[in-house]
Amino acid sequence: MRRTFLVAQREFAVHARSRFFLLGVLIPTVLMVIGILVLGDDVNEARRSGGAPQGESRRTRPADVLSWKHVKLIVTDYGDGLGREMSQIAQRAAVHGGPGLTLTFASMPTGDEPKQEIEQTLQDGMADGWLVIPVNVLEGVPATFYSAGSFDSSAQNAAFALLNRAVLNARLRESGLPADESSRLTKGADMTCVAVEPEGTGGAAGRGQFNAMVMGYAWFFMFFMFMGIFGLGQHMLTGLIEEKNSRVIEVLLSAVSPQELMAGKVLGLAAAGLTALAACGAIVAAVAHMRGLIESIDVSIVVLFVVYYVLGFLLASSIFAAVGSVCSQLKDMQGFMLPISLLFLAPVIAWWHLASNPDGLLAVLLSLFPPTAPMAMVLRVSVAHVPAMQMGLSLALLALADVAVLKGAGRIFRTGILMYGKPPRLREMLRWARSD
Amino acid sequence: MCKQAELGALMDALVLESVTKAFDGVCAVEGLSARVPAGCIYGLLGPNGAGKTTALRMIMSIFRPDEGRIEVLGQRSVREAKDRVGYMPEERGLYPHAKVLEVLVYMGSLKGMAKAEARSCAAEWLERVQLTEWAERKVQDLSRGMQQRLQFVATVLHEPELVILDEPFAGLDPVNQNTVIEFILQLRAEGRTVLLSTHMMEQAELLCDRILLLNEGRKVLDGTLDEVKREEEASAVAVVLEGETDFIADLPMVSDVTPSGKELHITLVQTDQEQELLKELIGRVRVRSFRVRTPTLREVFVNAVSQQNA
Numbered sequence: 001m002r003r004t005f006l007v008a009q010r011e012f013a014v015h016a017r018s019r020f021f022l023l024g025v026l027i028p029t030v031l032m033v034i035g036i037l038v039l040g041d042d043v044n045e046a047r048r049s050g051g052a053p054q055g056e057s058r059r060t061r062p063a064d065v066l067s068w069k070h071v072k073l074i075v076t077d078y079g080d081g082l083g084r085e086m087s088q089i090a091q092r093a094a095v096h097g098g099p100g101l102t103l104t105f106a107s108m109p110t111g112d113e114p115k116q117e118i119e120q121t122l123q124d125g126m127a128d129g130w131l132v133i134p135v136n137v138l139e140g141v142p143a144t145f146y147s148a149g150s151f152d153s154s155a156q157n158a159a160f161a162l163l164n165r166a167v168l169n170a171r172l173r174e175s176g177l178p179a180d181e182s183s184r185l186t187k188g189a190d191m192t193c194v195a196v197e198p199e200g201t202g203g204a205a206g207r208g209q210f211n212a213m214v215m216g217y218a219w220f221f222m223f224f225m226f227m228g229i230f231g232l233g234q235h236m237l238t239g240l241i242e243e244k245n246s247r248v249i250e251v252l253l254s255a256v257s258p259q260e261l262m263a264g265k266v267l268g269l270a271a272a273g274l275t276a277l278a279a280c281g282a283i284v285a286a287v288a289h290m291r292g293l294i295e296s297i298d299v300s301i302v303v304l305f306v307v308y309y310v311l312g313f314l315l316a317s318s319i320f321a322a323v324g325s326v327c328s329q330l331k332d333m334q335g336f337m338l339p340i341s342l343l344f345l346a347p348v349i350a351w352w353h354l355a356s357n358p359d360g361l362l363a364v365l366l367s368l369f370p371p372t373a374p375m376a377m378v379l380r381v382s383v384a385h386v387p388a389m390q391m392g393l394s395l396a397l398l399a400l401a402d403v404a405v406l407k408g409a410g411r412i413f414r415t416g417i418l419m420y421g422k423p424p425r426l427r428e429m430l431r432w433a434r435s436d
Numbered sequence: 437m438c439k440q441a442e443l444g445a446l447m448d449a450l451v452l453e454s455v456t457k458a459f460d461g462v463c464a465v466e467g468l469s470a471r472v473p474a475g476c477i478y479g480l481l482g483p484n485g486a487g488k489t490t491a492l493r494m495i496m497s498i499f500r501p502d503e504g505r506i507e508v509l510g511q512r513s514v515r516e517a518k519d520r521v522g523y524m525p526e527e528r529g530l531y532p533h534a535k536v537l538e539v540l541v542y543m544g545s546l547k548g549m550a551k552a553e554a555r556s557c558a559a560e561w562l563e564r565v566q567l568t569e570w571a572e573r574k575v576q577d578l579s580r581g582m583q584q585r586l587q588f589v590a591t592v593l594h595e596p597e598l599v600i601l602d603e604p605f606a607g608l609d610p611v612n613q614n615t616v617i618e619f620i621l622q623l624r625a626e627g628r629t630v631l632l633s634t635h636m637m638e639q640a641e642l643l644c645d646r647i648l649l650l651n652e653g654r655k656v657l658d659g660t661l662d663e664v665k666r667e668e669e670a671s672a673v674a675v676v677l678e679g680e681t682d683f684i685a686d687l688p689m690v691s692d693v694t695p696s697g698k699e700l701h702i703t704l705v706q707t708d709q710e711q712e713l714l715k716e717l718i719g720r721v722r723v724r725s726f727r728v729r730t731p732t733l734r735e736v737f738v739n740a741v742s743q744q745n746a
Contacts, residue, residue: 003546006542006545006546007546010542242532243529243531246529246530246531246532247525247527247528247529248529248530248531249529250493250498250525250527250529251523251524251525251529251530251543251590252529252546253496253498254496254498254518254521254522254523254525255518255543255546255547256518256546257497257515418493418498418499
């Protein structure tokens with residue numbers, strides 16, 4: 001055990017100084033930080049407007065009926081001051097914590113093609129929508145809303161809600177009701193929203209959402225596994241081949257058993273991977289905290305993430321150690337790398353299919369098959385509810401595979417580590433793995 | 437110098453009994469039995485491909501024998517005595533990109549030394565082998581001779597009771613060969629057992645107390661240097677001749693002819709053929725001197741191998 005620890009310690013130091021480690025930390029971190037900075041507003045908006053993370057309760061007030069993201073509207077008002085009424089309602093909503101709304105008043109363009117001028121204004125980004133309020137709107141004459149080429153529901157909803165409230169207020173005033181009575185009659189009910197989740201399904205289960213934040217977990221995980229396999233895993237392989245070619249391996253084997261050597265290498269690599277994960281996680285958490293998104297990070301998913309990462313990484317690095325032991329040259333290694341990488345990275349290839357069909361047969365199978373389970377399962381729990389039975393089975397199969405592969409890889413390593421020349425065939429390696 | 441290892445009162449540091457190892461049906465070592473007494477320098481000799489390295493790797497448990505038993509320092513396997521054994525393989529191996537001192541500390545730690553102890557012993561050894569200035573340099577920056585000395589230090593740093601050296605003189609210039617010879621003699625003086633594999637007979641003759649000659653995986657000779665030479669004594673003849681001597685190498689009773697100054701050293705195929713040789717020589721050249729002599733280890737080696745191959 002002591003020797004295994006010493007080998008692991010050295011392997012960790014070697015990996016932690018490598019450029020693969022640096023890239024393994026930097027690339028996912030930079031991508032995640034960019035994601036948080038770019039998507040942070042959307043996530044906050046989603047939280048405010050009901051797409052909040054599970055378990056969060058919030059109270060809605062009447063002003064929240066008019067909740068929208070920051071919208072810029074141009075209003076042409078022929079309707080006896082309804083535009084001003086809309087502006088006052090928007091200001092009151094802002095005082096009560098509602099999001100921003102800018103109303104600009106303008107006359108209808110007077111050119112030959114007023115509609116085209118409106119479209120041009122919107123396409124230039126001057127506003128999200130243009131509302132034209134006709135003269136007899138209180139009698140039921142419809143208003144007209146122009147939006148930019150793409151359909152923008154938030155701008156349309158904001159315009160519709162504001163106009164509706166302004167028309168209602170105007171009609172109440174016409175009926176002669178006192179202002180207090182009008183206010184009482186139009187006050188909406190309070191409502192507390194609670195996201196209900198099936199028991200024991202973990203963090204994101206039951207959300208059924210496909211927004212940026214939940215996908216962030218899966219992307220983050222995918223990058224880490226990817227960097228681990230292509231970066232640190234390959235680094236271990238090249239290190240092993242170098243040890244073989246420089247004959248260090250024979251000196252090492254005079255001090256440690258092949259099993260101790262392999263276990264040390266695998267543990268050292270896993271420790272380097274976990275350190276990269278921790279470093280990246282800490283930076284991402286700090287940035288998320290600064291952006292006010294720390295509450296959006298689901299602890300149960302993070303725990304699941306770490307468990308799958310460790311188990312998946314152990315599986316991959318055991319296979320790499322076995323492969324590295326039978327290779328004498330880098331080109332031998334490349335022949336093995338492609339099928340192994342494909343085996344582990346299959347969920348990346350099927351990413352969109354899995355994300356849109358998280359409960360489909362392929363998703364279930366990939367999340368149970370040990371090499372693909374880490375990526376597939378983290379993706380599934382990010383976007384859908386995964387039954388506890390499937391989760392438990394997936395973890396159990398992965399843990400069993402770790403034990404079996406570690407044992408078999410140790411046997412291959414023992415035989416292959418002093419072999420030079422052409423690497424053996426897969427069938428031969430499997431025979432070694434079974435032999436005692 | 438670091439404290440000397442407490443050596444046990446072992447009779448035999450190493451015992452091999454009927455050890456056999458084959459690769460893909462080809463026998464590398466066959467039924468090898470030997471006893472290496474504690475405290476001696478034991479030479480494992482043989483031509484290239486004789487099975488020396490395979491035998492050493494089995495002793496180090498790097499390979500498992502197909503048959504037979506190996507006992508190291510009283511233990512049933514070297515795995516139980518790894519910290520008491522130092523092994524220098526034929527093809528030297530140190531991390532080329534690591535620093536000299538760092539490598540020694542790592543190797544010492546793997547052999548059971550505390551890191552601080554390994555560091556201080558390594559510093560002492562580096563001074564002894566004149567590599568102190570290179571302690572913080574990378575291994576790949578060292579010359580071949582320096583790397584050889586460093587490898588030697590890595591092998592003995594943890595003060596092993598049994599030191600196994602596979603071809604320690606390979607690729608070294610005479611100066612570095614002498615340095616290694618001095619180190620090996622020092623190990624014996626400290627009471628350690630040295631198992632030395634080589635095909636360089638001059639060095640083996642200079643160093644070894646006992647030898648085992650291996651050819652094609654089988655033991656050919658085994659014993660003290662004197663015993664082995666005595667066995668071959670009657671087959672070694674030194675002559676001074678006048679006339680054409682090229683025919684001697686073709687005589688059926690001659691296995692080897694080597695000029696040595698004015699003399700010719702002739703090795704006979706069998707021990708009782710000196711009269712037969714003399715009769716042949718008298719008939720064809722003038723014999724000025726004819727004496728039976730003690731053969732060199734090289735002659736013993738060549739003779740034994742050629743007899744077996746015949």
